[in-house]
Amino acid sequence: MIGRTHSRLFSSDHKVIGLQYCFLAMIAVVTGIVLSLLMRYHLAWPKGHLPFITGGIMTPEQYLALLTMHGTIMIFFVLTTAPQNAFGTYFLPLQIGAREMAFPVLNMIGFWLTFAAFIVLLAAFFVQGGAPISGWTAYPPLSGLGDITGPGEGAGQTLWIVSILIFCVASVLSSVNFIATIIEMRAPGMTLMRMPLTVWAWFITSILIMLSFSVLLAAGVLLLLDRSFGTSFFAPAGLVVTSQLQSHSGGSPLLWQHLFWFFGHPEVYIAILPGMGVTSQVLSNFSRKPVFGYPAMVVTLSAIGVLGFGVWGHHMFVSGMNPYSGFTFSVLTMSIAVPSAAKTFNWLGTLWGGKIQFTTPMLFALGFVSVFITGGLSGIFLAQPAVDNILHATYFVVAHLHLVMGVAAIFGVFAAIYYWFPKMFGRMMSEPLGKAHFWLTFAGVYCIFLPMHFMGIAGGIRRYADFTDVDYLQALQPLHLFMTIAAFFTAAVQIIFFFNFFRSMFVGKPATSNPWNATTLEWATTSPPPRDNFGPAKVMVYRGAYEYSVPGAPADFIPQHLPPSAPPRPSS
């Protein structure tokens, strides 16, 4: 029994590892939501009492610690872990007709390193001084001088950096594995332009991860050296903190920002590209139409990937960076709106003339498109340095990033879960519960994040523990109250999802191998698939990924593995 548990836990089966990533992301997202609710409570009721906090009322440093940990957990352990590692690890080999990842043991090591990174990060709550207060961006000198700059900046900040370093190693290892698998392990006939768009998205994302996380790894090492070994990469001469002259000299705080955002901006696309892939696949499946402009979708995914490396400076318009650079970054940032707009256009084109079936995964994919439009367009304001004068560091930015990289990415994850659950567990999730979850969440997220734009436009500054010290900010308190109520509501309806998920794992209606009448290869095997994915059958690919409603075909879908002569067989 112990041996069996051991082999299940430390499995190199990509399907087991995919599920492990999925459950890790679930634990992380619940943690992240709880932290955000504590913040939202404090923002709405700054004098409100919380029973489990020493002194009863949350202090500014406790608020900032929650803020730092919420951002870090969500961005690394949810938005990087779930869309890419959970679903990519599970479905990438299945969708290209491979029986395993290229490096199964490396795959396992990647997961366990990610898990270790998560534990190290959580440990920051329990050390002297608590969790760091420098935000998920950890700008030095605030993050680079030790606990003299504030509580949490001692051991807590060190653990934060160590956690991120471990995460970086894990991510780079797993991205290399993804790239090798896609290049080397495709089934015969699976040409690049026959790959599902999910695979394309994981492919581009893997390249982004490999290139950007390795830079963050280097930056993190330098920050650790500054803090613990007396170097001065990010600390200039003459720093005086609480009347104490520091011994550093020669470093540049802006260097960290360049390195960090060289990672940080591609990270946005790391979170969202897999969601774009899933949305393309799900919209096509449930419109019963091919993806509109498949080659354009591949080109725009790649263009976003390439341009994504040239826009990091838009986080730094008012940082003291050369203003000419600022304008250059602005133009590059505006350029990335072009492939993004083209994608949206192609999603609408996929729906156009279709036969739309409103399953739960489809609803979340449609929600993704709406949220992506809203969240993406607010970026057009922030991409302009002149306008950034008034919107930088306000809640407008918080609303923008939460909609486009948080909510849209999570909608992509929900679409993926509802879509692939039957394949992963051999059972269907409840559709009525899934739909209730969608409608309440869709309304809820807009109730949280739409007013947040208005708060930013009215001058609400982000990362303030409360709005009580500045007169014009006090006037915005009713908006805070509204958003807090909406946040508690939206968090509460996620209970429907978790109930549905865990209940369906055990008592859901048994699923057939292809319950959605879909075309891609994961539906060509049993639900769940055997250890070697496809059993004794030889996997061959004869056609593109989205052959729906092909004129003259007897059914409205033709699976990729179907030879040209054989007729398709609709299931049940």
Place this chain on the structure above:
Amino acid sequence: MKNRQRGSTLPAVLFALVILALVAFTVAIFLSRKFASPAPISDNAAAVNHQYLLTLWIVGAVFVLAQLSLAFAVFRFRDRGQRARFLPGSVALEVACTAAAVIIFLGLGALGKKAWAAVRYTGPPTGSIQVEVTEMQFQFLFRYPGADGKFGRLDPALINAAMGNPLGIDPNSPEGKDDIVTGTLAVPVDRPVELLLRSQDVIHGFLVRELRLQQDAVPGMIIPLHFTPNKIGKYDIVCTQLCGLGHQRMHSYLEVMSEADYEKFLKQQAAAQ
């Protein structure tokens, strides 16, 4: 799955209604002008405002069009037992859509250069009043050069807030004898002002909404920023870069006053040093 999925009208209508509500609510709030920045108090602030409003109209139009197209497509093409049309794509449409996006977004970005370049690419006009802004956990200090028009030398080793030298002005520096240090920023109306932003410890921010000017203060750097206020009044200065546990209370005022009041202010402050 059945060939025709029953009950696709209700979700289609519901989805379209949610989108319609979203669009209507967003447009209504913007038209009500309930949430907006306060009136600009410099020509450049007015130019930034203009660019913001231009962006709002263009992006607003794209937002309404895109969301309504989505709602329409979802409603119009709901499953009513029809057969889906096989439309794999259209190169002409892709090119047209891409060209439109290039013109709208890059055009808007190019127009936005003016308001940025006006104060960031060029230095201040000659005859500007210079004020040094020093930020530290968790306050703003403003230094005026005094009658000689020159700032005294600073030495971080001499910083001693308790002994009345929070900036570390070198007592042996002759230019420093008449420097004036204040807790609020007073400037005369209609005169160009150049700020020199510094920080002693961590990165801080500097934002005056009415000026539409925001800039980080970075230790190790002296960052210039200039403006010409055209309206007398008292305006908030807030810190916009996370700087530690007192971030949200790091706050000061910009006081734009008549030339006479400004002279009086400088005299009073000089006497108090």
